[in-house]
Amino acid sequence: MKRLLTSVLLMLAVLLPQQLLAAGFNNETLHYEIVYHWGMIWKHAGDATLSLRKTSNGYNAQLTGKTRSWADKVYPVRDTLKCTMNSDLKPLLYEKLTHEKDYYARDVVKFSYNYSHTSAHCTRYRKSGTTTIDLSAKAQAYDMLSVFYMLRNLDYDELSRNKNYTTVIFSGKEKEYLTINYKGVETIKMRDGSKRKAHRINFKFTQKGGKQSSDDLTAWMSTEADRIPLLLVGKLPVGEVKCYYAK
Secondary structure (H helix, E strand, C coil): CHHHHHHHHHHCCCCCCHHHECCCCCCEEEEEEEEEEECCEEEEEEEEEEEEEECCCEEEEEEEEEECHHHHCCCCEEEEEEEEEECCCCEEEEEEEEEECCEEEEEEEEEEEECCEEEEEEEEEECCEEEEEEEEECCCEECCCHHHHHHHCECHHHCCCCCEEEEEEECCCCEEEEEEEEEEEEEEECCCCCEEEEEEEEEEEECCCCCEEEEEEEEEEECCCCCCEEEEEEECCCCEEEEEECC
16 A cells, blocks of 8 residues: 555656746856765766757757776776757757666667657667667656756745655656755865855655665755756765766
């Protein structure tokens, strides 16, 4: 009964209301340092670049991540996320390119809309072959890249502290529910020792039925007008990964 109730609540969850959206974005390129932290160990393990370019009809976004030379010797990673969004930050096309050691994969998600419904045709390219899957939601859905721009574009003065807001994420193979919990403004310490004020948001990813589909994530967005993601923290089986805004 508890599992059924959780499923119903997720399906009927209140989505992030559109009136909370603020302004748009300008062209930008943001650089991040990815640090592995476990106890007294702090190791700069990788770097990432997040870029956004305005187009005549919306935006093109790209996130690239790679391990540093010392980490390449253990487990090299070269991953890329690409997303095309319209002027309202609704995703139109999402692509995930994965190259992690000997593993290669490419996922392409094409979004379409019919009133309040979102549909997606997903194509998954693997060495073993190509498969397709269709996803749908009776609400606005996002991918793992466009959702960050939606979150950055919220009017945080209108968000209720400690209240859960839920939206839908389409990956290349499944529909996930992303629940965010706004924790208010905190002062955080950056990697260079400076201190910044930021909006804290906790992320929780679940599938239908309430089963957790990904590890929890916490993000801190700048309180300044650009809402730059300053810090992201994800838990690992041993330690955690911290992604610091560098410049």
